[in-house]
Amino acid sequence: MQRKAILSLLVGVFLLLAAGTAVYVFVQRVRADDYGAALALCPGPDLYGYTCESGAAFAYIDATNDTQLYALDGATIIPLPFPFTFYGTTYTEVTAVANGNLQFNNANPAYVNQCLIDNGPAKGMGDLIAPYWHDLDLRLAGFLETELVGEEPNRILVIEWDDVPFFDNPEDTVTFAVQLFEGSNDIVFLYEDVTTFDSNNGSSATIGLQSEDHGIALQFGCNQPVVADATQLRFPHPDPANAAVDSLDTAVTTTIPQADASLRGDTAVLPQQLALYGRAALPELRQRWLNQSPPVMSAWAEADLLGNGRNQLILTRYSTPQNPRYTELVVLQIEPDGTANVLLQQYLSDRSRPVPRLEIGETADLTQDSLPDMVLRDDLQGNLFVLTAVSGELQLLPIPGQCAGNLGVVDGDGDGRLEIARDGCGADGRVITGWDGEQFIVMRDS
Secondary structure, eight states, X not given: XXXXXXXXXXXXXXXXXXXXXXXXXXXXXXXXTOOOOSEEETTOOOSSOOOOEEOTXXXXXXXXXXXXXXXXXXXXXEEEEEEEXXXXXXXXXXXXXXXXXXXXXXXXXXXXXXXXXXSSSOTTOOEEEEEEESOBBOSSSOEEEXXXXXXXXXXXXXXXXXXXXXXXXXXXXXXXXXEEETTTOOEEEEEEEOOOSSSGGGTTOEEEEEETTTTEEEEEEESSOOOOTTEEEEEOOOSXXXXXXXXXXXXXXXXXXXXXXXXXXXXXXHHHHHHHHGGGHHHHHHHHHHHSSSOOEEEEEEEOSSOSSSOEEEEEEEOOTTOGGGOXXXXXXXXXXXXXXXXXXXEXXXXXXXXXXXXXXXXXXXXXXXXXXXXXXEXXXXXXXXXXXXXXXXXXXXXXSOOOSOEEEEOTTSSSOOEEEXXXXXXXXXXXXXXXXXXXXXXXXX
């Protein structure tokens, strides 16, 4: 906390020293009927007419309505209590993304932020409001909350990321919010706490607005320490806006890119290390992960779960029971030339079901598709999962219930189909779970 206070003080001194320049920039705003380039830096304007200015007149409003978005790279649709116009289109709902941004008619959970003006608007992000686009993690801590304040026709919708941890450093948390204004369609970003040990004050975040469809963006910062605690940034809706944007030859097609095939976190080194050293890289990596703080245990196995004649490498990782956020499954396909392609990376813990341990269990055909499936178990909490191929892609399916006893893969009723038998399943005692053609269900208990 002492370090955080010092960082806040230093940033405050910097902002005071720069205040004269900042005020000059903001008072030199162009007239509302003047429009700038399609891709613009603050203070703007951009081609639509959006500009940036100080939002010091606006107070931080604490939101209290929890959206219950407790996910990594998750998104939730928020109905708008009033019509809201953004880059010429009026919307009745907006999608809030865990990674610090809002999107209209789009829900891209990308955790790697892009700059908005380097190569045109950020690809695949659509019409975007980005108060703090960063790799954030809502699985086990933090909240995405909303609040509606004021009276018609001057209400304010608040969307707040409250005490949300960074993915790569859960000790670092940020609190910030967006306010959307009824009638004026103005936007205000407010920063309550963005002082962190790493990536301080927005130095790994994207801040700004864009319309990918129109090819327009206004950027306040990209991977730069441009925001500080207790500061605000206002984007007034232009009056009048540039009505010609719909007819200008600047539009691009918004497409959601395929899921990033790279790994994040500690396991990001796996493909490169496997390409260089083959399977011999795994013991060295296991030792490296054990020596870090907190320590992370790992295990691996190989099996042809896809039936393509080549084994997939299945790696499990977990830390101490107090750190379930690290529990992870990674599956890679090792090609004949030694390259490793990522098939699956999944973090297993959330608030409803922490998974403090993940160990590799039996391999058997549990889904009756003539392909092997792999059982993965958590003995500490009694969680169980099956890694299986579904329509040619690997998926990790949770098995219903939590059981503290023994586990076996058996054909208990002699019908030629393997089932999972578990003991210590609370009041049910022994539970038999089987595949019904679409999912794993409890077949019977005793």
